[in-house]
Amino acid sequence: MKLRMKFKKEGLTRFISHLDMMRTFERAFRRANLPIAFTQGFNPRPKITFTPALSLGVTSSSEYMDVEFYEDISKQDVVLKLNGALPEGIQVTDVEEADEKLPLSMLNCAKYVVTVILSEVGPEELIKSIKILLQQKEIIVEKNTKSGKKLVDIAPLIYSIDLADHNSDTANIVMSISIGQQGSVAPITVIRELERILLKKLEVVGIHREEIFYISGDKKISPFNVEENISPKESK
Amino acid sequence: MTIEKQLEKLLPLVSKPARYMGNEYNSINKDLNGIKVHIALAFPDVYEVGMSHLGIKILYHLLNEYPDIYAERVYAPWIDFEELMRKDGLPLFSLESKTPISKFDMVGFTLQYEMSYTNIINMLELSGIPILSSERNESHPFVIAGGPCAYNPEPLADIIDFFIIGEAEEAILDVIDLYKSFKERGESRQEFLENVAQIPGVYVPMLYNVSYNNDGTISGILPKKDHIPSVIQKRVIEDLDSVYYPTKFIVPYIDIVHDRAVLEIFRGCTRGCRFCQAGMIYRPVREKTVDRLEKLAKDIISSTGYGEISLSSLSTSDYSDLKRLTQVLTEDFRQCQVGLSLPSLRIDAFSLELAKKIQEIKKSGLTFAPEAGTQRLRDVINKGVTEEDLLSSVRDAFALGWNRVKLYFMIGLPTETYEDLKGIADLAYAVVDVYRQVNGHTKGLQVHVSTSTFVPKPFTPFQWESQITLAEIDERQQHLKKLLKKNKNIYYSWHNGKISFLEAVFSRGDRKLGRVLKIAHEKGCKFDGWDEFLDFDKWMSAFKEAKVDPEFYAYRKRPETEKFPWEIIDAGIDKRFLLLELEKAKKGQTTPDCRIRCHGCGIRRLGDGLCEIKNEV
Ligand code: SF4
Numbered sequence: 080m081k082l083r084m085k086f087k088k089e090g091l092t093r094f095i096s097h098l099d100m101m102r103t104f105e106r107a108f109r110r111a112n113l114p115i116a117f118t119q120g121f122n123p124r125p126k127i128t129f130t131p132a133l134s135l136g137v138t139s140s141s142e143y144m145d146v147e148f149y150e151d152i153s154k155q156d157v158v159l160k161l162n163g164a165l166p167e168g169i170q171v172t173d174v175e176e177a178d179e180k181l182p183l184s185m186l187n188c189a190k191y192v193v194t195v196i197l198s199e200v201g202p203e204e205l206i207k208s209i210k211i212l213l214q215q216k217e218i219i220v221e222k223n224t225k226s227g228k229k230l231v232d233i234a235p236l237i238y239s240i241d242l243a244d245h246n247s248d249t250a251n252i253v254m255s256i257s258i259g260q261q262g263s264v265a266p267i268t269v270i271r272e273l274e275r276i277l278l279k280k281l282e283v284v285g286i287h288r289e290e291i292f293y294i295s296g297d298k299k300i301s302p303f304n305v306e307e308n309i310s311p312k313e314s315k
Numbered sequence: 316m317t318i319e320k321q322l323e324k325l326l327p328l329v330s331k332p333a334r335y336m337g338n339e340y341n342s343i344n345k346d347l348n349g350i351k352v353h354i355a356l357a358f359p360d361v362y363e364v365g366m367s368h369l370g371i372k373i374l375y376h377l378l379n380e381y382p383d384i385y386a387e388r389v390y391a392p393w394i395d396f397e398e399l400m401r402k403d404g405l406p407l408f409s410l411e412s413k414t415p416i417s418k419f420d421m422v423g424f425t426l427q428y429e430m431s432y433t434n435i436i437n438m439l440e441l442s443g444i445p446i447l448s449s450e451r452n453e454s455h456p457f458v459i460a461g462g463p464c465a466y467n468p469e470p471l472a473d474i475i476d477f478f479i480i481g482e483a484e485e486a487i488l489d490v491i492d493l494y495k496s497f498k499e500r501g502e503s504r505q506e507f508l509e510n511v512a513q514i515p516g517v518y519v520p521m522l523y524n525v526s527y528n529n530d531g532t533i534s535g536i537l538p539k540k541d542h543i544p545s546v547i548q549k550r551v552i553e554d555l556d557s558v559y560y561p562t563k564f565i566v567p568y569i570d571i572v573h574d575r576a577v578l579e580i581f582r583g584c585t586r587g588c589r590f591c592q593a594g595m596i597y598r599p600v601r602e603k604t605v606d607r608l609e610k611l612a613k614d615i616i617s618s619t620g621y622g623e624i625s626l627s628s629l630s631t632s633d634y635s636d637l638k639r640l641t642q643v644l645t646e647d648f649r650q651c652q653v654g655l656s657l658p659s660l661r662i663d664a665f666s667l668e669l670a671k672k673i674q675e676i677k678k679s680g681l682t683f684a685p686e687a688g689t690q691r692l693r694d695v696i697n698k699g700v701t702e703e704d705l706l707s708s709v710r711d712a713f714a715l716g717w718n719r720v721k722l723y724f725m726i727g728l729p730t731e732t733y734e735d736l737k738g739i740a741d742l743a744y745a746v747v748d749v750y751r752q753v754n755g756h757t758k759g760l761q762v763h764v765s766t767s768t769f770v771p772k773p774f775t776p777f778q779w780e781s782q783i784t785l786a787e788i789d790e791r792q793q794h795l796k797k798l799l800k801k802n803k804n805i806y807y808s809w810h811n812g813k814i815s816f817l818e819a820v821f822s823r824g825d826r827k828l829g830r831v832l833k834i835a836h837e838k839g840c841k842f843d844g845w846d847e848f849l850d851f852d853k854w855m856s857a858f859k860e861a862k863v864d865p866e867f868y869a870y871r872k873r874p875e876t877e878k879f880p881w882e883i884i885d886a887g888i889d890k891r892f893l894l895l896e897l898e899k900a901k902k903g904q905t906t907p908d909c910r911i912r913c914h915g916c917g918i919r920r921l922g923d924g925l926c927e928i929k930n931e932v
Contacts, residue, residue, distance in 0.1 A: 094332035094336055099568045102568075103340075105620070106619065106621060106622070110340075110617065110618065110619065123652050164620065167338060
């Protein structure tokens with residue numbers, strides 16, 4: 080039996096790397112005494128697959144993993160037991176059977192909320208800079224890859240950027256950007272581009288992944304196969 | 316700004332932020348309001364190393380069993396984080412409650428290796444605690460230390476307020492009890508130190524005067540007052556089977572050096588290798604029973620979720636019921652995919668049989684530690700391994716499909732000649748020959764030869780011996796390199812001789828070295844056990860400035876009459892026994908395992924029935 084679980088990663092656990100998360104879950108499953116399946120062979124690994132890696136320092140309320148069990152168990156039981164065995168900050172919030180859902184590897188878009196401090200930059204200025212950035216046909220940035228520095232165009236990787244809300248101290252910038260194998264861009268890279276337009280520093284105090292989904296044409300599909308039409312603003 | 320806020324700002328900027336964030340599964344949070352004694356357990360190395368150390372885990376969980384005691388952890392910040400801490404004015408803090416270390420009642424350092432001493436000073440400085448014991452007052456924590464290096468506490472005498480010598484599980488509680496009443500009565504720091512000095516196993520260096528002879532050797536270490544003990548006997552746990560052992564180990568997020576559950580199966584060692592300090596200071600052998608171990612193992616796995624459990628001891632093969640223990644454990648853990656690992660296992664027919672079932676050994680290759688290249692020298696050091704033993708085990712292993720072997724040796728052992736070095740090479744070549752005989756070729760074979768330099772240690776029969784010079788270390792390493800490079804299946808690596816030299820200085824050093832440590836720290840020495848950080852020139856200039864000659868400690872052969880700095884400690888091993896062993900070593904005579912015959916090492920003095928070894932004769 081294969082289950083798809085949605086979980087959140089909050090507080091200090093945002094500093095745990097993707098690789099370390101896998102180990103954390105493997106141990107949590109063992110503590111919870113849940114019958115997870117292992118790969119065969121010399122170095123058995125638990126059969127768990129995750130959504131694309133979250134950068135270090137980013138919190139999320141929308142992480143997913145598929146977990147295979149060698150016997151059937153109730154979904155409620157899994158959540159209850161697993162949550163009792165997870166470290167503070169990591170918590171499963173939803174679970175469904177994974178069969179017939181779109182593969183996690185297909186997810187290609189994530190919605191982030193980036194919180195910045197409004198000291199040097201006012202909200203109007205910020206809105207203007209977002210507009211300017213979105214109008215650019217090309218946004219060339221330098222990217223560090225294994226084979227050295229490379230220039231890439233991130234314009235096609237940005238679906239939308241918005242100033243969602245703000246108070247006198249901080250503003251929340253919401254952005255939907257590409258993730259996964261087809262190409263990905265980090266939220267902080269987008270912020271750096273806004274700074275370039277503003278000619279000022281934006282102090283980031285938090286980055287949060289709020290949603291993750293598959294976008295195709297004017298449809299967006301969540302990992303639990305909820306389909307939605309998207310606003311023209313978000314479509315590419 | 317609170318430490319938490321500062322930390323949130325800095326963590327995104329450092330490598331491996333999880334080193335500093337705490338919050339790991341099973342780490343313990345307590346309300347500080349109900350706490351009477353707040354103690355920071357400090358390990359003077361980076362998180363991944365410190366978190367792998369069993370002693371500190373035992374103390375952490377033991378102390379936290381008591382509702383009014385709160386023990387927290389602190390490790391040496393890595394270079395990048397230290398830089399940010401200094402820039403941002405962030406003091407060293409505990410991982411659990413993020414309390415500044417300077418606010419604790421006590422800070423207890425584990426002394427696992429001498430090369431961590433500068434890290435202790437650095438951690439004190441980062442905490443804002445005066446480095447010298449004499450400069451601390453009522454507003455500062457007590458700085459304590461324990462662990463194997465505390466058997467020669469003198470190089471740290473100016474820095475540490477008091478040492479706990481030997482096994483600390485019971486002694487630390489005695490100390491804390493005293494501390495509680497001290498706090499209630501509002502006594503002075505000095506009064507506490509004079510009282511704590513009377514707890515067995517506790518050494519308070521500032522209460523002793525050291526006098527020297529003209530040649531720089533020690534003429535005496537004498538208590539300043541009558542009621543202060545003139546020798547400190549190590550603490551020993553009598554019944555290891557029933558002593559506290561934790562099961563809710565902290566599970567780190569990041570990969571640490573030993574990232575697995577640890578089950579201590581026994582303490583002590585009966586083999587009596589003459590170079591080995593652990594084999595002497597951890598006497599006598601005391602085992603836990605299979606029943607208790609099985610129960611502990613199950614509890615540990617269910618509360619940590621670890622996928623691997625490692626049996627810990629100085630010589631796993633010597634556990635009296637190893638066969639049953641491994642059977643029981645493999646049976647228990649088959650279903651949940653928990654592997655068993657057995658480090659420090661002697662390779663023989665039984666262990667190979669076992670290894671077939673235990674994947675860990677298969678992955679990492681087989682390790683043999685003949686320590687010396689010829690039978691003559693192995694007899695000198697009393698390492699009871701013969702060439703036939705080694706080669707026949709290797710033959711069995713190759714026949715079972717292994718193709719990677721590690722061979723550990725020491726160079727510079729007392730009486731070593733170039734004949735013995737050639738013996739190391741001959742043994743390596745013999746291993747290659749065996750592989751060829753078994754497989755008809757040498758494709759895929761890797762024989763890793765590794766040498767470290769012998770460091771004479773206190774409380775061993777070789778404590779009177781000298782270390783070979785740095786020039787000799789280099790020569791012998793080069794010589795071996797030449798001998799071993801002719802075969803492409805053999806890979807040779809060696810430990811940094813300069814580190815061994817400094818170890819030799821500090822392991823048998825005296826109080827005068829405190830000044831050297833302080834100057835070395837001021838020059839920026841830290842993480843000296845890490846090859847990439849050791850700055851030997853700085854060390855040499857520190858010795859010079861302190862007007863201390865390091866060669867006096869490393870190279871000097873001591874006469875039998877010399878009084879040693881560490882003789883303020885009674886490790887339970889009689890000097891007479893050590894001298895006898897030294898004489899036998901010089902004659903190439905071996906001493907059989909304690910299980911064959913008791914040699915009267917002296918440990919029975921520490922308690923009736925303490926040594927449970929049943930001798931054959
Ligand atoms: S008392 Fe005898 S048997 Fe026990 S450790 Fe010492 S020498 Fe060995």
